[in-house]
Amino acid sequence: MPNKLTSDLINYIENVLATAQIGLTFSKDQFDIERFNTLKSLSAELLSRLENEKVVKTSKWIALDENYTTPKIDVRAVIFDEQKRILLVQEKSDGNWTLPGGWCDIGESASESVAREVEEETGLEVKAIRLLALFDKLKHDHPPQLPHAYKCFFLCNVNGGTVITETNETSGCAYFSLENLPPLSRHRVTASQLVKVAKHVYSEQETCLFD
Structure with a gap:
């Protein structure tokens, strides 16, 4: 996969994860919470493919940060x-x-x-x-x-x-x-x-x- 495309995809995934995490931090609606968790799961699956890691390991890494996303x-x-x-x-x-x-x-x-x-x-x-x-x-x-x-x-x-x-x-x-x-x-x-x-x-x- 071309490096520029990889970079763009990782940037996209990180922004999706940030959006999902911010949503989980502030949302009270159960349906919205389920949607944000779905975004995190899909992002973990795509990221695991890009970095040649197991989905479980990537999901655990993503799940460690439960607060507002910052660098x-x-x-x-x-x-x-x-x-x-x-x-x-x-x-x-x-x-x-x-x-x-x-x-x-x-x-x-x-x-x-x-x-x-x-x-x-x-x-x-x-x-x-x-x-x-x-x-x-x-x-x-x-x-x-x-x-x-x-x-x-x-x-x-x-x-x-x-x-x-x-x-x-x-x-x-x-x-x-x-x-x-x-x-x-x-x-x-x-x-x-x-x-x-x-x-x-x-x-x-x-x-x-x-x-």
């Missing part, structure tokens, strides 16, 4: 060494590389989440010192994927810890020059984003990139 927040740590190389981790799920990070957890601030993710994936203790960018995933060259997410890129300082090379989710951890990047996990980060945030750091501008 999810993904946090990523930007860490440089003295040679201006950037720290990346290798994902076990696809064998490609990305910035340390992941979804924010309930009860944590974004900066706390990124520090926790870095320690879990690299063994390093870091402190987020600056929000570099708040990017809308749909406006960048990621492959089409649900859910809709905003990506927060934090510049972090290393305060301690010892580098580990393998965790439950990652199988590598290393610094790379921007001119010699490994294959990237493009669902998580793109080469253009790495170049953009790196240039922003070394330009010494205090503004935050967005969109």
